Amino acid sequence: xxxxxxxxxxxxxxxxxxxxxxxxxxxxxxxxxxxxxxxxxxxxxxxxxxxxxxxxxxxxxxxxxxxxxxxxxxxxxxxxxxxxxxxxxxxxxxxxxxxxxxxxxxxxxxxxxxxxxxxxxxxxxxxxxxxxxxxxxxxxxxxxxxxxxxxxxxxxxxxxxxxxxxxxxxxxxxxxxxxxxxxxxxxxxxxxxxxxxxxxxxxxxxxxxxxxxxxxxxxxxxxxxxxxxxxxxxxxxxxxxxxxxxxxxxxxxxxxxxxxxxxxxxxxxxxxxxxxxxxxxxxxxxxxxxxxxxxxxxxxxxxxxxxxxxxxxxxxxxxxxxxxx
Numbered sequence: 056x057x058x059x060x061x062x063x064x065x066x067x068x069x070x071x072x073x074x075x076x077x078x079x080x081x082x083x084x085x086x087x088x089x090x091x092x093x094x095x096x097x098x099x100x101x102x103x104x105x106x107x108x109x110x111x112x113x114x115x116x117x118x119x120x121x122x123x124x125x126x127x128x129x130x131x132x133x134x135x136x137x138x139x140x141x142x143x144x145x146x147x148x149x150x151x152x153x154x155x156x157x158x159x160x161x162x163x164x165x166x167x168x169x170x171x172x173x174x175x176x177x178x179x180x181x182x183x184x185x186x187x188x189x190x191x192x193x194x195x196x197x198x199x200x201x202x203x204x205x206x207x208x209x210x211x212x213x214x215x216x217x218x219x220x221x222x223x224x225x226x227x228x229x230x231x232x233x234x235x236x237x238x239x240x241x242x243x244x245x246x247x248x249x250x251x252x253x254x255x256x257x258x259x260x261x262x263x264x265x266x267x268x269x270x271x272x273x274x275x276x277x278x279x280x281x282x283x284x285x286x287x288x289x290x291x292x293x294x295x296x297x298x299x300x301x302x303x304x305x306x307x308x309x310x311x312x313x314x315x316x317x318x319x320x321x322x323x324x325x326x327x328x329x330x331x332x333x334x335x336x337x338x339x340x341x342x343x344x345x346x347x348x349x350x351x352x353x354x355x356x357x358x359x360x361x362x363x364x365x366x367x368x369x370x371x372x373x374x375x376x377x378x379x380x
Contacts, residue, residue: 056103057096060351063370064100067355068107070368070375074357075108080207082111083144084367085353086260086304087118087154087324090132093350097325098143100351100370105144108355111204113140116304117154117216117260118324122171129159133181141184148188152213153178153198154260155232155305164226172228174221192245199238201246209254209360212246214238216261216305232263234284243287251295254360257288261305265312265319270334272314280315289315299358299365299380307331308338309373318378320367325352341372 056064071081083101088094101113119136120129141149158173178198185191190203198215218235221228234242249255264284266272273282280286292298300318307329310321321333323341327350331340341352351371358365365378 056099060096060100060103064103067104067368067370070366071104071108071355071357074359074366076359076361078207078360080111080204080209080256080358080360081108082356083113083353084116084302084322084356085113085325086116086322087307087326087329088115088136089118089121089156089324089326089329090136091326091350094136094139094325097351097353098139101143101353104355104370109146110144110355111146112148112150112211113144114211114258114302115140115149115151116258116302116322117152117157118304118326119151119154119157122156122158123160126159126161126172130177130181133157137182137184150185150202150211150213150258151182152258152260153215153217155217155230158230161226161228164228169228171230172221173217173230174219175215178215194241197238197241199241199246207254207360208252209256209358210246210249212242212255212257214242214257214259216259216263232261232268234263239284239287242284243290247287247291247296249291249296252297254297254299254358255291256299256358257301259301259303262301262303262319262321265314266335267303267306267310267312267319267321267333267338272312275315278315285315285317288317292316297360297363297380299360299363300378306333306338308333308340309376310335310338311376311378312337318365318380320365320376320378322354322367323352323373327352339373
């Protein structure tokens with residue numbers, strides 16, 4: 056570990072140990088790394104903290120690559136990055152969702168050049184390592200899945216924010232930021248089909264149905280959301296499922312918002328050279344970063360089901376947060 060991160064690492068370890076109790080869930084959270092040159096430094100920092108606290112897993116909210124390399128190279132880069140993050144903690148467990156730029160380029164497609172190309176089938180194969188984890192449920196050739204932590208009565212739900220269509224023969228490709236109907240049906244009928252009192256945490260790259268995407272919060276009528284994705288989660292919460300929060304990256308900012316009693320939690324990007332895509336004014340853009348030393352940006356997250364509280368400790372530029380649910 057670089058010397059200038061030692062004090063911050065010690066503080067993060069101290070904060071976690073002071074609040075950790077049996078039954079809590081502790082993990083490292085990051086997003087939009089985009090093959091940054093400091094990726095190895097970030098993994099070293101995660102490993103240093105992990106040695107002291109023992110993370111349950113690493114959650115990467117997408118944006119592993121840059122969307123501009125040829126297909127075979129992109130797939131190899133994805134697998135290499137997956138392995139590096141997986142091996143950054145003793146538990147050797149990495150959960151990842153597809154990001155907007157997780158894909159390849161192809162100059163043959165109509166319009167001269169297609170970028171960020173990805174299909175559900177390719178992503179499913181690239182993340183085949185997930186199959187070795189216990190208590191995980193995947194649907195063949197689909198990018199979304201869930202993983203259970205039975206001894207902590209918790210389910211981790213990982214969503215794909217992108218609906219892609221491809222016609223290789225006609226050389227046409229389209230990628231839209233949205234949750235497709237089959238994924239929402241899976242979320243409603245399978246992923247959130249939990250016993251009363253269970254805890255659920257949801258992860259995705261973007262949040263197409265929220266104010267961060269549209270600029271305005273979805274309308275809530277008499278306490279009920281009129282947006283179907285939020286309504287699905289709200290219905291689960293009304294059945295007695297403790298939905299701690301929905302974690303998202305993509306927008307390169309920090310923010311917390313509660314819509315229809317659902318917590319949406321944004322974390323800024325590891326890569327320092329990205330603009331903020333959020334249309335909401337209620338965000339915190341990370342501006343106090345230096346390329347040389349203060350470039351790291353990831354969160355150590357402590358979920359406390361007994362308190363219904365989430366502690367988020369920022370490693371690098373940004374602030375610590377406490378979320379109640």
